[in-house]
Amino acid sequence: MNRLVKFFDGSKNKMILSALFFLVLLLIPIVLRISGYENESYVEGVLILCMMWAAMTLSWDLLMGYMGIWSLAQQVFFGIAAYTSSMMNYYLGMSPWLGFLIAPIVAAVVGGLVAIPVLRLKAAPYIIIATMCLGEIVRLVFTNLVDFTRGELGFWQMEAFDDVFGINMNGADKIPYYYLIFIIFSAITLVCSLIAKSHNGLAMKAIRDSQEAAESLGVNSTEIKIKIFIISAYMAGFCGVFYAHYMKILTPTDMFSQSMMTEFIAMDVFGGIATTRGPVFGAFFLTIIMESLQGLDKYKLLIYAAILMITTLLLPNGVMNSSRTLKLSLLGRLTKHGRTESDIDAEAGNG
Amino acid sequence: MLRIKNLNAYYGDVQVLYDVNVEVNDGEIVTILGSNGAGKTSLMKTICGIETRRKGVIEFNGENLINLPAHKLITRGITLTPEGRHLFPELTVRENLLLGAYAINKKINDTYEKVLEMFPRLKERLSQFAGTMSGGEQQMCAIGRALMSNPTFLMLDEPSLGLAPNIVEQVFDIIKKINKENGITVMVVEQNANIALQTADRAYALENGEIKMSGDAKDMLRSPDIQKLYLGL
Amino acid sequence: MTVFLQSLINGIISGSYYAVLGIGLTVTWGVLKMINVAHGDFYMLGAYLFYTFSRIAGLPVVPSIIMGVLGVFLVGMLLQRGIIAHALGREAFGNSPFIITLAIGIMLENIAQIIWGENNRGVPYFNETVFEFGGLTMAAQRLIVAAIAFATLIAVMILIKKTRFGWAISATAQDRFSATLMGINTNRIYMVTFGLAVALAAVAGCILAPIYGINPWMGGSVQLKSFVVCIVGGLGSVGGSIVAGILLGIVESFSTQFFGSGWQNVIAYSLVLVMFWVRPEGIFGKKH
Numbered sequence: 001m002n003r004l005v006k007f008f009d010g011s012k013n014k015m016i017l018s019a020l021f022f023l024v025l026l027l028i029p030i031v032l033r034i035s036g037y038e039n040e041s042y043v044e045g046v047l048i049l050c051m052m053w054a055a056m057t058l059s060w061d062l063l064m065g066y067m068g069i070w071s072l073a074q075q076v077f078f079g080i081a082a083y084t085s086s087m088m089n090y091y092l093g094m095s096p097w098l099g100f101l102i103a104p105i106v107a108a109v110v111g112g113l114v115a116i117p118v119l120r121l122k123a124a125p126y127i128i129i130a131t132m133c134l135g136e137i138v139r140l141v142f143t144n145l146v147d148f149t150r151g152e153l154g155f156w157q158m159e160a161f162d163d164v165f166g167i168n169m170n171g172a173d174k175i176p177y178y179y180l181i182f183i184i185f186s187a188i189t190l191v192c193s194l195i196a197k198s199h200n201g202l203a204m205k206a207i208r209d210s211q212e213a214a215e216s217l218g219v220n221s222t223e224i225k226i227k228i229f230i231i232s233a234y235m236a237g238f239c240g241v242f243y244a245h246y247m248k249i250l251t252p253t254d255m256f257s258q259s260m261m262t263e264f265i266a267m268d269v270f271g272g273i274a275t276t277r278g279p280v281f282g283a284f285f286l287t288i289i290m291e292s293l294q295g296l297d298k299y300k301l302l303i304y305a306a307i308l309m310i311t312t313l314l315l316p317n318g319v320m321n322s323s324r325t326l327k328l329s330l331l332g333r334l335t336k337h338g339r340t341e342s343d344i345d346a347e348a349g350n351g
Numbered sequence: 352m353l354r355i356k357n358l359n360a361y362y363g364d365v366q367v368l369y370d371v372n373v374e375v376n377d378g379e380i381v382t383i384l385g386s387n388g389a390g391k392t393s394l395m396k397t398i399c400g401i402e403t404r405r406k407g408v409i410e411f412n413g414e415n416l417i418n419l420p421a422h423k424l425i426t427r428g429i430t431l432t433p434e435g436r437h438l439f440p441e442l443t444v445r446e447n448l449l450l451g452a453y454a455i456n457k458k459i460n461d462t463y464e465k466v467l468e469m470f471p472r473l474k475e476r477l478s479q480f481a482g483t484m485s486g487g488e489q490q491m492c493a494i495g496r497a498l499m500s501n502p503t504f505l506m507l508d509e510p511s512l513g514l515a516p517n518i519v520e521q522v523f524d525i526i527k528k529i530n531k532e533n534g535i536t537v538m539v540v541e542q543n544a545n546i547a548l549q550t551a552d553r554a555y556a557l558e559n560g561e562i563k564m565s566g567d568a569k570d571m572l573r574s575p576d577i578q579k580l581y582l583g584l
Numbered sequence: 585m586t587v588f589l590q591s592l593i594n595g596i597i598s599g600s601y602y603a604v605l606g607i608g609l610t611v612t613w614g615v616l617k618m619i620n621v622a623h624g625d626f627y628m629l630g631a632y633l634f635y636t637f638s639r640i641a642g643l644p645v646v647p648s649i650i651m652g653v654l655g656v657f658l659v660g661m662l663l664q665r666g667i668i669a670h671a672l673g674r675e676a677f678g679n680s681p682f683i684i685t686l687a688i689g690i691m692l693e694n695i696a697q698i699i700w701g702e703n704n705r706g707v708p709y710f711n712e713t714v715f716e717f718g719g720l721t722m723a724a725q726r727l728i729v730a731a732i733a734f735a736t737l738i739a740v741m742i743l744i745k746k747t748r749f750g751w752a753i754s755a756t757a758q759d760r761f762s763a764t765l766m767g768i769n770t771n772r773i774y775m776v777t778f779g780l781a782v783a784l785a786a787v788a789g790c791i792l793a794p795i796y797g798i799n800p801w802m803g804g805s806v807q808l809k810s811f812v813v814c815i816v817g818g819l820g821s822v823g824g825s826i827v828a829g830i831l832l833g834i835v836e837s838f839s840t841q842f843f844g845s846g847w848q849n850v851i852a853y854s855l856v857l858v859m860f861w862v863r864p865e866g867i868f869g870k871k872h
Contacts, residue, residue: 070679117857121864124679125619125819129811130860133853136808140853144846258804262686269683298698305690312683313670401764425767437762439755450755453748454767500767 018277025051025182029175044174046291048246051185052239054283057267058192058276059235062228065273066196068208069225070124072261073114073131076138077233079255081107081240083142086155086250096161096245104237111233115226122211132258139256154251161245177246184242188235193276195231200224205274266308272318281320352377352504352536358407360397360560367393367403368560375504380530380537382551382568384544384581390560391540392434395508399424399431411504425454428503434512434540436493440482444473444492447481451499459499466495469525487518494525498533505529507539511546519543523550544581548572556580586719591837597726599833600733601788605806606813606825607740608784614820615757615777618672618681622689623785623810624803630656630786631793631802632696635705645710649790656786661779663688669774689803696800705798729791736787737826744822753777757820785810808853815856818866828867 028047032040060074084106085099114134121127142149161169167176195201206214207221215221244250254260263286271282286307293300311318353375360368367390375381385391397403400421409416411427419427430451439447448466452459467474470491476484481492490510497505507526511519523546530537541547548554554571556564564576571577605627612620634652637643643651667688671680711724744750755763756773763770788806796802813832817824832852839851859866 070682117860121860124682125613126815126860126864128619128621128682129815130857132808132811133856137850137853137857140846140850144850262690265683265686299694301690302694302698305687305694308690309667309684309687312680312687313667316680399765401761420769421764422767422769425765431765433762433765437759437765439758439762441758442751442754446751446754450751450763450766450768453752453755496766 022186029178033175041174044178046288048174048178048181049291050284050287051181052242053263053267053287054280055181055185055188056236056239057264057271057279057283058188059232059239060264061268061273061275061279062192062195062204062232065268065275065278066201066204066208067225067228068124069118069228070127071114071118071131071229072128072258072265073135073138074232074236074264075256075258075260076114076135077107077111077236078240078243078260079138079142079250079252080110081237082244082250082255083149083155083240085241086158086244087149089159089245090155096159096241097164099241099245100238103241104234107237107240108230108234111229111231111236112226114233115229118229119222119225135256135258135261139252142252142256149252152251152253154249154254155244156249158245158248158250160248177242181242181246184238188238189276189280191231191235195228196274196276200227204228266304268318270307270311270318272320275318275320278318278320282318285319352379352412353538354408354410355398356408356410358394358397358405358409360393360403360405362393362403366560368397368405371407371557371560371562373555373562375536375538378530378534378536379553380526380539380551382547382554383538383540383557384547384554384571384577385540385542385557386581387542389557391542391557392508393560394557395431395433395506395540398506399429422454425500425502428501429506430497430500430502430504431506431508432490432493432497432510434508436489438481438489438492438496441480443478444481444484445477447492447496448473448499451496455500462499462501466498469498469528470495486513487515487521490514490518490522491525494522494529498529498535502535504536504538507537509540509542511541511543519546523547526550544577548577587841590720591841592834593720593722594726595834595837596830597730597833598836599830600730600737601792601829602809602813602832603826603829604733604736604784604788605810606817606829607737607822608781609810610814610817610820610822610825611753611777612781613814614822615753616668616672616681616774618668618685620685620778620781621682621807622685622692622803623782624805624807625689625692626656626660626782626803627785627789627806628696628798628800628803629659629692630783630789631798632700632705633786634790634793635700635707635798638707639705649787652790653783653786656789657779657783660782661775664775664778668778669771672774689807693800693803700798700800702800707793707798709794725794729795732787732791736784740784741822805849808849812852812856814866816859816866818868821866821868824866824868 025047029040029044032043037043056074056078060071063069063071063074081099081103084103085096088094088099088102089096114131117130117134118127121130143151145151161180163169169176195204203214203219203224206217206219207224211221267282267286268279269282270286271280272278286304289307290300290304293303296303353373355371355373358368358371358373359366371394373381373383383391383394393403397405398409398416400416400419405417407417411429414427416424416427424430439450442450448463449459452462472488473492473495476488481489484492494507494510510522510526514522526537526539527550529535539547539551548568548571551568554566554568555562556571556577564571564574566574605623609620609623612618612623630652633655634648637651638645638648641648668681668684671684709723709725710728713724715722715724715727742750744753752763752768752773755766756768756770756777760770763773785806809832813825813829816831817826817828832855835855836848836852840848843851
């Protein structure tokens with residue numbers, strides 16, 4: 001118990017909140033089913049998306065948040081796993097469950113490969129450009145290899161997961177899928193927070209703040225970076241397999257273009273990087289907002305971009321990390337040496 | 352000419368200057384002594400309005416500069432040659448010098464000739480990239496660049512930094528010459544207290560962001576405290 | 585031989601506007617120390633403004649181009665002063681400008697979609713003539729593109745190397761602190777430089793609109809191509825971008841010839857990875 005409390009930075013409140021959050025998620029479908037709520041499957045569908053994007057954002061946050069590696073290729077790991085599983089199913093008739101066994105490993109291998117060029121680059125802009133190009137190359141390769149990937153056509157009508165334990169997985173009832181992604185999401189959350197709390201987590205932050213300093217203290221940055229790339233891609237792979245057999249439609253544009261990546265960035269930055277609750281909050285909040293703006297389709301992305309912009313300008317540490325930032329800036333304004341515009345500009349001159 | 356009253360400065364939330372009072376009279380050379388991290392460079396940057404947040408009074412010829420944006424300073428006749436010289440490494444010496452007069456809309460040919468006369472070494476290297484010159488030459492170029500705007504008040508931050516002893520002497524000779532012949536008031540921040548005190552008329556000692564001592568440079572040179580702290584005697 | 589020459593000429597022509605696009609990005613990087621992932625969307629905006637002035641308002645071609653480029657210049661300056669300036673040089677891993685431009689890009693795309701719709705818009709060729717010469721064919725439009733692109737490149741070089749304002753830009757890029765001491769209002773330099781950089785993208789957008797058509801997503805591949813040019817040329821190097829732009833045009837033209845049009849971008853983007861591997865500072869960049 002003490003160790004558990006310690007895991008939550010010694011805060012019992014945090015522990016209780018986290019437990020409550022997962023408990024509520026666990027109970028929602030049951031409550032909905034019992035109460036006979038008519039939009040049950042819609043609510044479940046939204047929450048499935050929330051959990052899937054939260055898991056993806058968490059996996060990316062290991063790279064960007066904890067290590068400061070601005071890799072914009074997370075959608076590649078997701079897409080590769082989705083494609084692998086679909087193609088195993090389509091060409092070889094293998095069960096989608098086997099996808100969970102094999103596809104994440106393929107994604108992890110790709111993650112290790114992506115890590116290689118990124119390792120040589122230190123400045124964030126270089127990594128951003130390199131990984132953007134990588135993503136685009138993958139998209140084009142999947143578009144062009146028509147015989148193998150069916151090109152722009154993509155795959156659809158993949159088989160659903162086979163029934164297990166007598167549970168019907170045909171998708172008419174969303175509950176089995178809900179619990180499937182719940183398990184994936186919980187597991188990824190747990191793994192991410194375990195990594196963050198571990199010895200390696202500390203080393204990761206050290207590398208982010210100063211690679212030279214970290215290395216001088218005996219941190220093997222290359223090894224940690226490769227490891228995290230592989231773990232991150234492996235986790236994204238699970239989401240990809242789930243996506244393939246839940247959504248049942250894959251095209252190279254949907255899977256590999258930058259727009260999905262943009263969502264992960266928005267969710268992570270909005271919620272607050274380098275935490276567990278940040279990406280989860282960001283993913284849930286933005287997904288729910290987007291779903292509820294369905295009527296305003298035209299302005300949806302505009303609102304999305306505005307949220308992203310406003311958070312970056314006003315709450316650069318994200319919503320979940322902001323109580324301290326807000327306090328500080330308020331304090332600064334209230335005390336006599338409040339900063340003025342020209343001060344801020346002058347400070348900018350330093351960088 | 353320059354009167355600094357109760358100047359406080361902050362980097363973010365960290366205070367670096369505490370109620371600093373400094374006065375520089377017309378035609379003087381004033382030096383500010385201080386060990387590493389005493390706040391000398393912070394003082395210079397604060398006077399210019401760069402990087403730090405400041406409050407207090409910086410009065411120059413009767414005008415309070417505390418709210419003046421940094422880039423306007425040069426139009427009041429104040430220039431700074433910063434610590435580490437900060438030349439534009441990929442511009443030529445000539446372009447560096449001309450940029451010194453960027454804010455001046457008047458004809459600058461005379462000033463340009465005068466500066467080149469003062470630094471004959473620069474004349475030989477006009478089309479060379481500033482970043483490829485030796486430390487001494489770079490310091491000359493930095494001073495020359497500062498003079499291009501015809502300042503009445505010149506601030507120098509650690510002009511001796513990284514220079515060989517004989518070059519340091521040359522630099523301080525030039526500072527004296529600028530002061531005597533061109534009538535430019537000089538404030539020089541220096542770690543090399545010996546040469547600074549020999550050059551200056553008056554001196555201040557800055558420690559931990561506070562002025563600890565001030566007085567006539569010749570007296571300071573003889574003061575046992577100064578000798579112990581800065582002259583290593 | 586004719587095929588070779590034709591490919592070479594096509595390559596140089598498309599390379600010329602890659603260079604124009606790349607310079608904009610590289611200058612933004614060199615001076616403001618940020619990457620602009622909305623560069624391609626300013627290219628798109630330029631094309632739409634040109635379309636609006638020439639097709640809807642009915643102005644002649646040249647004034648329409650000028651208005652379009654000017655419009656993007658103003659929008660760029662406004663966005664820099666109003667939004668981007670507040671995100672520059674802050675902690676938060678120094679990547680706030682990246683996220684801000686990401687958001688600006690999404691906004692521009694969606695605003696364009698709301699105003700002009702999703703359908704492809706077209707602008708007629710400035711000149712319909714097609715020249716034939718010893719088996720080589722060349723549309724006048726493409727020659728006009730190349731001519732305007734090269735004129736723009738020369739103008740930019742003159743601005744940066746020969747004018748007082750250009751020195752101020754170089755000075756700000758090399759040492760902002762020192763530039764401030766020289767009396768340069770670096771905030772204004774930032775604003776104008778950003779405006780100029782995106783205006784360059786708009787020039788490309790206007791002159792290419794007749795060839796490629798206009799839609800809200802046309803900036804996507806252009807964005808990445810501009811990055812390729814910057815990286816290959818060396819981030820921050822104007823001369824490098826010109827050479828790299830033309831090089832990219834030629835490589836693309838030949839790879840289309842040999843591998844088919846589906847693969848030309850794969851090869852272009854791979855250039856970046858190869859470059860990062862072999863010489864991360866680019867052909868003309870400096871080692872740091």
